[in-house]
Amino acid sequence: MKLITKRLSIQFDEGSPPFKFLHSIMLHYLVSCSIIILFASFSISAVAREITVKSGTKINTIQKALNLAQNGDIIKVTESTYYVEDILIDKSISLIGIGKPVLDGQKKSNVIIISAPQVTINGFVIRNSGFSNIKDKAGIRVEKCDRVRILNNLLENTCFGIYLAKVNGGTISGNIIRGNNSVIQSGNGIHLWYSNHINIYNNKIYGQRDGIYFEFATFCEISHNLSENNHRYGLHFMFSNNDNYAYNIFRNNGSGVAVMYTKHIRMINNTFERNWGSSSYGLLLKDISRSYISNNTFAKNTSGIFMEGTNEVKVERNIFLNNGLAVRMLANCEKDTFLLNNFLGNTFDFTTNGSENLNYLKGNYWDKYSGYDLNRDGKGDLPYRPVSLYSQIIEKLPSAVFLLRSFVAELLDEAEKALPSLSYVNLYDTEPSMHIIR
Amino acid sequence: MIQIERLYKKYGKVKALKGINLTFNLDQVVALVGPNASGKTTLIKCLLGMVIPDEGRILFDGKDIKGDVQYKKRIGYMPQIGRYPDNMLMGYLFGMMKDLGKIRLKDNFDEELIVAFHLEEMFGKPMRVLSGGTRQKVSAALAFMFNPDVIILDEPTAGLDPLASEILKQKIHKEREAGKLLIVTSHIMSEVEEIADSIAYIVEGEALFYKSIAEIKSESGEERLGKALFHLLQQ
Amino acid sequence: MAYGVLLSLSSFGLFLMNEDVTKGLSSLLTVLLIVVPLVSILFTTIYIFNSYEFIELLVAQPLKRSIILFGLYAGVGISLLAVFWIGIGLPAIIFDGTVVSWYFLLSGSLLTVVFVSLAFLASVVTRDKTRGIGISILLWFYFSLIFDGILLMVMFAFSDYPLEKLTILISCLNPIDLARIMVLLKMDISALMGYTGAVFNQFFGSSIGIIVSVLAMLTWVIIPIGIALRVFKEKNL
Numbered sequence: 001m002k003l004i005t006k007r008l009s010i011q012f013d014e015g016s017p018p019f020k021f022l023h024s025i026m027l028h029y030l031v032s033c034s035i036i037i038l039f040a041s042f043s044i045s046a047v048a049r050e051i052t053v054k055s056g057t058k059i060n061t062i063q064k065a066l067n068l069a070q071n072g073d074i075i076k077v078t079e080s081t082y083y084v085e086d087i088l089i090d091k092s093i094s095l096i097g098i099g100k101p102v103l104d105g106q107k108k109s110n111v112i113i114i115s116a117p118q119v120t121i122n123g124f125v126i127r128n129s130g131f132s133n134i135k136d137k138a139g140i141r142v143e144k145c146d147r148v149r150i151l152n153n154l155l156e157n158t159c160f161g162i163y164l165a166k167v168n169g170g171t172i173s174g175n176i177i178r179g180n181n182s183v184i185q186s187g188n189g190i191h192l193w194y195s196n197h198i199n200i201y202n203n204k205i206y207g208q209r210d211g212i213y214f215e216f217a218t219f220c221e222i223s224h225n226l227s228e229n230n231h232r233y234g235l236h237f238m239f240s241n242n243d244n245y246a247y248n249i250f251r252n253n254g255s256g257v258a259v260m261y262t263k264h265i266r267m268i269n270n271t272f273e274r275n276w277g278s279s280s281y282g283l284l285l286k287d288i289s290r291s292y293i294s295n296n297t298f299a300k301n302t303s304g305i306f307m308e309g310t311n312e313v314k315v316e317r318n319i320f321l322n323n324g325l326a327v328r329m330l331a332n333c334e335k336d337t338f339l340l341n342n343f344l345g346n347t348f349d350f351t352t353n354g355s356e357n358l359n360y361l362k363g364n365y366w367d368k369y370s371g372y373d374l375n376r377d378g379k380g381d382l383p384y385r386p387v388s389l390y391s392q393i394i395e396k397l398p399s400a401v402f403l404l405r406s407f408v409a410e411l412l413d414e415a416e417k418a419l420p421s422l423s424y425v426n427l428y429d430t431e432p433s434m435h436i437i438r
Numbered sequence: 439m440i441q442i443e444r445l446y447k448k449y450g451k452v453k454a455l456k457g458i459n460l461t462f463n464l465d466q467v468v469a470l471v472g473p474n475a476s477g478k479t480t481l482i483k484c485l486l487g488m489v490i491p492d493e494g495r496i497l498f499d500g501k502d503i504k505g506d507v508q509y510k511k512r513i514g515y516m517p518q519i520g521r522y523p524d525n526m527l528m529g530y531l532f533g534m535m536k537d538l539g540k541i542r543l544k545d546n547f548d549e550e551l552i553v554a555f556h557l558e559e560m561f562g563k564p565m566r567v568l569s570g571g572t573r574q575k576v577s578a579a580l581a582f583m584f585n586p587d588v589i590i591l592d593e594p595t596a597g598l599d600p601l602a603s604e605i606l607k608q609k610i611h612k613e614r615e616a617g618k619l620l621i622v623t624s625h626i627m628s629e630v631e632e633i634a635d636s637i638a639y640i641v642e643g644e645a646l647f648y649k650s651i652a653e654i655k656s657e658s659g660e661e662r663l664g665k666a667l668f669h670l671l672q673q
Numbered sequence: 674m675a676y677g678v679l680l681s682l683s684s685f686g687l688f689l690m691n692e693d694v695t696k697g698l699s700s701l702l703t704v705l706l707i708v709v710p711l712v713s714i715l716f717t718t719i720y721i722f723n724s725y726e727f728i729e730l731l732v733a734q735p736l737k738r739s740i741i742l743f744g745l746y747a748g749v750g751i752s753l754l755a756v757f758w759i760g761i762g763l764p765a766i767i768f769d770g771t772v773v774s775w776y777f778l779l780s781g782s783l784l785t786v787v788f789v790s791l792a793f794l795a796s797v798v799t800r801d802k803t804r805g806i807g808i809s810i811l812l813w814f815y816f817s818l819i820f821d822g823i824l825l826m827v828m829f830a831f832s833d834y835p836l837e838k839l840t841i842l843i844s845c846l847n848p849i850d851l852a853r854i855m856v857l858l859k860m861d862i863s864a865l866m867g868y869t870g871a872v873f874n875q876f877f878g879s880s881i882g883i884i885v886s887v888l889a890m891l892t893w894v895i896i897p898i899g900i901a902l903r904v905f906k907e908k909n910l
Contacts, residue, residue: 345699399828399836404857405702406850408821449909486733489909510735517733521726538734580730 053077062087069093077101089114097123105129114142120149129158131185138163150175160187167195172203179207183231192217200225214240223247233258245270256301258284265291273299281306293318303328311335325351334358340437343367350386352425353395361429365437373434384432387425389416439464439619445494447480454480456643467620469630472640478623482590486515514586518593520577522565528576529561535580551579554605570597578606589613591622595629607633627664698769698860701761705781706853709757710788711813717749717792718809722802729910738906746898750789757785773859780852783890787848790894793901820847841876845889855886
């Protein structure tokens with residue numbers, strides 16, 4: 001009897017496989033139920049009509065089609081170039097482009113504004129929004145409505161690409177956003193403000209200010225996007241909690257990703273690479289807490305991760321490859337853990353500006369570690385100090401970076417290995433791994 | 439042929455040459471004789487442009503040799519110690535010197551000594567494995583190779599075996615007969631007597647006397663040159 | 674010969690030992706900056722002193738002294754360069770093959786000829802072999818360690834002043850620093866950007882900077898050999 005109760009208690013321990021399984025079944029059930037209900041409500045409410053916009057016919061502008069449409073209708077737009085300005089979609093319709101029709105905003109204002117729930121925009125080329133210093137002009141602007149779907153569009157030369165304000169639920173997928181690379185006249189590729197439950201996936205964003213920008217955006221999923229050559233951040237979070245981003249590539253942006261004033265963010269399987277510049281980072285963490293960073297690759301960034309005021313963040317199984325500084329952790333970071341990461345070919349593995357350390361490093365692989373493993377347990381017998389003496393000198397004297405890789409610098413680091421007391425930074429990996437962690 | 443006028447040379451504080459005057463002509467073998475460190479070698483080096491004199495000048499065929507290299511085409515030189523790049527093969531050395539020699543004459547090389555010393559047999563050997571004597575033979579062969587008008591030999595027979603010395607002496611005679619100027623330094627009086635016509639006796643950077651051997655003998659009344667010189671120096 | 678074997682062994686070894694090519698390259702940079710100058714200067718000095726009598730013989734030939742000196746320079750320089758290319762250049766290009774390895778080759782070659790040039794100066798100012806070798810080792814030690822050590826101390830002493838531009842100027846006074854920075858700007862560009870390195874990068878990273886640093890290196894070739902030629906022309910052998 002005792003045995004059985006024990007077993008039961010184990011089974012219902014949170015996180016154990018049976019419980020997870022149960023959980024996922026419940027979820028599936030809920031989802032399928034809601035799909036059935038939704039489908040039913042559609043088929044009951046009305047039979048969807050199709051309206052076609054075609055030049056030479058009676059309905060030769062989108063506005064005419066919109067005037068005729070009712071909720072639930074599908075408007076098909078045939079291949080042509082339509083010169084438009086602030087098209088207001090205030091009915092729950094689907095706007096479908098056939099053969100990529102062009103909506104040209106003539107650099108006046110927004111191109112499309114959506115203010116009704118359940119609107120779909122699919123398959124358009126949207127270009128030339130206006131630019132204003134006072135009001136943000138966008139290719140597609142969505143305001144105060146739910147369940148929007150923006151799919152497979154190409155946005156060119158728009159100030160903001162897709163702009164969501166106070167939107168609850170929606171999908172942004174398969175879009176390509178090409179900004180004008182202008183530092184002054186470009187806004188963000190995908191911009192979310194006070195929005196939640198938005199799925200953003202398979203988009204490609206180039207040449208904007210921020211590739212994706214989140215302000216007060218919660219419970220969102222960002223995955224499989226490419227954010228490249230944006231002049232500020234590839235992805236930017238402000239006050240946006242409980243979001244996940246995974247399998248994205250952030251390449252050659254002013255900085256890769258900035259996560260600021262935020263908590264509960266999961267960052268998994270992303271690639272941060274070639275974010276170069278005098279104040280450039282793969283990932284900038286500023287005042288964030290209780291987040292999880294795992295299985296990411298940080299390659300060829302000026303700083304892989306830059307951490308400021310970061311607490312209780314777990315950094316696990318990431319690869320830091322060929323960065324200038326793999327991790328820069330300012331002294332105001334606490335209770336962060338680094339486990340099982342690989343540090344390969346970085347000029348500096350770790351730098352910090354303080355001497356006291358309240359963080360925890362264990363079981364990482366450091367290619368600069370030269371200790372030995374007598375008991376053959378795969379862990380180095382001596383702790384590894386990732387903050388080299390020479391990097392501590394640079395901290396005090398930035399121009400000493402000039403002597404990087406000189407004989408003097410090498411001697412300093414060798415001296416530190418022989419006499420660890422020379423180093424004043426109290427940060428070390430207690431069990432450095434002898435082998436690359438795979 | 440060669441006029442040396444008031445030549446001065448100092449090495450630091452040591453005065454090697456102190457206003458020496460000498461004239462050498464073709465069809466003559468002159469022996470430079472004198473005690474150690476008397477300035478003989480310095481004089482030769484000045485002649486060859488290896489040492490640059492502080493004062494005075496050297497005329498070669500009436501032309502000042504200062505800053506000139508052309509006159510060296512007409513000089514052959516055998517150094518006291520011949521050292522050559524260790525890994526160089528002897529044959530390659532001769533080939534290289536011939537290439538350099540083409541500056542002087544076409545293809546008319548005097549290879550008598552190479553044949554006489556049987557050097558060709560060792561053409562495949564690198565210079566570092568050769569004995570000091572063999573190297574001397576190489577040096578001698580090189581000095582005569584270009585048919586020069588003037589041949590300078592610094593201690594030519596030191597280190598040579600008797601047979602080789604004899605071959606070299608005969609060669610000197612032969613060149614003398616051909617009307618050339620040979621300048622030889624030596625400490626061996628019998629050898630000087632054998633090959634030279636006249637002696638320039640140099641002491642402390644100055645020419646004490648410069649006379650023909652016959653003159654020296656008759657002045658001193660001695661038959662052997664060594665004794666004659668000793669006699670002369672006693673005066 | 675032995676130098677060639679040493680270099681190629683060390684470079685192949687370094688590349689094969691490290692799973693990561695970049696780490697191999699960075700270890701090789703240490704070899705490049707320390708061993709290449711040392712061997713170049715020592716080999717040349719010893720070679721010159723060992724062929725002293727041969728040089729005498731050449732001087733007795735109808736050859737200008739400048740031709741003799743440049744002939745020697747070309748002979749030693751070309752053989753050292755060939756060894757360097759085979760020993761380090763080839764492995765670097767085989768294993769790495771990026772632009773970094775080409776910069777390796779460029780700066781290593783320049784370093785080789787600079788230190789051959791310095792060796793000529795060292796061996797022409799004295800007649801004594803031991804002193805000549807001593808001067809060579811001192812020169813190497815000065816450029817590889819003492820110079821940078823002093824520079825570091827000066828930086829500490831004047832840490833309140835902006836020194837970046839000055840250090841660019843100072844770097845021209847040390848060929849090893851020039852060579853190091855040329856490779857560094859291709860290899861550690863990301864680290865340099867992180868600090869005040871932006872100034873260095875602006876200068877050395879631009880094509881003008883590269884040209885200027887190559888010219889500075891060439892000056893380091895020409896000035897020592899020029900002085901050596903002057904001394905050699907007046908030298909008593």
